[in-house]
Amino acid sequence: MQRPPTTVTLVCSAVLLLAACGGNEDTERPSTPAGVTARAGSATSVHVMWNQSSDNKGVTGYEVYEQGDKVMSLPATQQMVDIDRLTPRTVYSFTVRARDAAGNLSEPSAAISVTTPEATPDDRKAPTRPANLSGRAQGSRAVTLTWARSTDDIRVTAYDIYQEDSRIHSVSGTQTSARVTGLRPGTVYTFTVRARDAAENSSPDSPALDLTTASAPGEGPSTAPTGLTATARKGTIELSWTPPDSGAPVKEHQLFLNGALATTIVWGAEPPTGTATYTMTVTDEPGTRYSIKLRAKLPDGKWGDFSAQRTVVVV
Incomplete structure (x- = not known):
């Protein structure tokens, strides 16, 4: 038996479909980015910075322009960027615009001019260490x-x-x-x-x-391991650190190498008290660079904050 066609009535919800039904559409632009600066970092790069903009609903990103042409789009959390692949001994003019979720763009910031220095292709000597x-x-x-x-x-x-x-x-x-x-x-x-x-x-x-950085109001103490040291030996790297004070023994730590999880360090029923140590075997060639950091598994089963990062070179 053929069913009669179904009639669907679309009702505008004051909460969920307000914009779709034509009500309270966001047409307000974010504020114009202020405090824009541009400095040549080399003969082929310029570093551009600006202050945070505001919006009635929230800024979602920024756009950087050079002579009116967009050269970079960035998230709202970033208020600085390096513009690379430029030409030496050239004048550039940069402006910045803020963007919100509705696609509204602020007015362009004041234009900031900067001149890249002359290239020195025969210069192969690096500056001294700061x-x-x-x-x-x-x-x-x-x-x-x-x-x-x-x-x-x-x-x-x-x-x-x-x-x-x-x-x-x-x-x-x-x-x-x-x-x-x-x-x-x-x-x-x-x-x-x-x-x-x-x-x-x-x-x-x-x-x-x-x-x-200081904790936000209402937050507890940091859960990061402290005092991490990393010492390269022949074929090994020796680590030592102090587990966080979590109110109970810390039995597990995750070890990250170059930003990726490498292994989970697990102790038995009696984890070390005070300073913890771990020796990892390395087979890479001398001169290989490792970035190392740790985090502990807390009594509630969650992983805590990361420790400070240490950089070590294989010997």
Whole structure:
């Protein structure tokens, strides 16, 4: 028997379908990004920074333009970027626009001009390592860093700030301090700095610096292992650290190499008290670089915060 056609009535829900039914559509633009700066990091790169924009519903991203042409799209959490593959001895003009979830774009920021320096293709000597890296946390989401000036046979054009081997910020070669924002509360960060010249030669890493941001209101103490050391021996790497104070013995740790899970370290019924140690066998060629960090399994079964990261070279 043929069934009669079904009639479907679409009712606009004041909560779920407001926009679809034509009500309260978001047409408001985010605020225009302010504080835009642009500095040449080398003969072929420029570092662009700006302040956070605001929106009635929330900023979802930023777009960077060069002479009106979009060259980069970024998430809302990022307010700095390196523009690479540029031409030496060339003037560039950058603007930034904020974007919200409805696709509304802010007005372009004020245009900032910058000139890339002349290339030095015969320059193969890297700057010296930045020394005396120090810093402090500024609340729960920012840190300030300072270091001693590097030298170069021609000129240092930029200092690059790295967090766990990823470049997150750059300043000009005349600066010896930086403020890093957009961090997470109650988190340990490991920073290093490298000097760079116009030929893109980079110095060795500065000594590493661990900084922990303040916890957010209502959060408990950090659950990260502390005091991690990594020492390369012939065919092995020896690790030592202090497990977090979790209120119960910590029986498991996860070991990460170069950002990927390598192994789970499990003790029996009686895990070590105080300092824990572990020796890992390595078969890679001398000179191989490892980035190492740990996290502990907490009594509630969840994995805690990551320790500071350590970098070690196989001998």
